[in-house]
Amino acid sequence: MLTKGDDYPLHQTSEPIAFAGTDRNFYDRYFFNGYSPDGSVFFAAAMGFYPQLGIVDASFCVLVDGVQHNLRASRRSGGERLDLSVGPISLEIDAPLEVITLRIAPNDGPLTAELTFSARHFPIEEPRFIRRNGTRLFMDYTRMTQNGFWSGRLSVDGRPIEVGDGWPGTRDRSWGVRPVGAREPQPPPEGNFSQFFWLWTPCNFADRSLFFHSNDDGEGSPWNRRAVIAGERGEQHFDAATFGIEWQPGTRRVARMTADLGGGRSLALTPTGPVFAMSGLGYTHPHWGHGLDHGPEPAVAHDSMAEAERAWGNPLAMHIQAFVTAELTDGGITHRGVGVLEQMFVGPHAPTRLTxxxxxAS
Structure with a gap:
């Protein structure tokens, strides 16, 4: 099966571009977020390709005035990897690794947009994520992350919102293997994973970007953790970072997080605004989960989530991103900025008292 991608020097195997190895869970995904400097407007978008499943899906969400508006779309791909459009959602790579434009064409829902992301620095390549469940490969993927600034416009129910040049945000690209599409009919003999601890903290400061993430097991041992500062001195990596969490009472949501990066650098993050439910982008969504087939015709859907629906306890709001104010202390100087604290905590985690x-949290 030949496609447009075969005219580009992108092949990774002896097969045409349409074929990506043999694992049905292979995926190739874009993610974006952006927010006003005060956090009053938050938006996010995603687009995922699932070559073995023959599906491509996308989503765009805007959180404003306490309501999260969600647009989701899906279609069958026919093996084509270079058609970056799904329903009204499209991407244009203006300059690879530097500038990308996101467009939401007028549709029968409340959201439209034309937004351009301009990178602040070269992407950070995170350590490769590899996780096995017994003998079965659960995750094996590479992810690059990058902070930048947005410009353009969006509208919600006809209300225009100008996105100034100073609106910060983050994008990532990841590709490899992780669970996608319909559930597999035969789980591993050990059963499916019932523990997953995930923190991710992309932050924007005036003269630097900071990324910290941690995947931990139930005992608190990290199986993937890294802190990076990207700025005028290039990339500084901190492989021995540690963190502490204060919980919102009666929840598994973070009230405050601190991290010791090492080398006299420390980070403090405090959520200050409404939370964004990642289910708007398909994560853990029972109907719009990543790679699900919605039939031979393209599918588009819209819904919204009020603030009460994104409260702790709703399964659709267990995986969230929270706007945070950030303080980075470096050599006695404190840099103040803003960012996002992504969090998903399932199962135990001994150091933070999750059982x-x-x-x-207790």
Missing amino acids: GLMEP
């Missing part, structure tokens, strides 16, 4: 499957 059971979804019991609130």
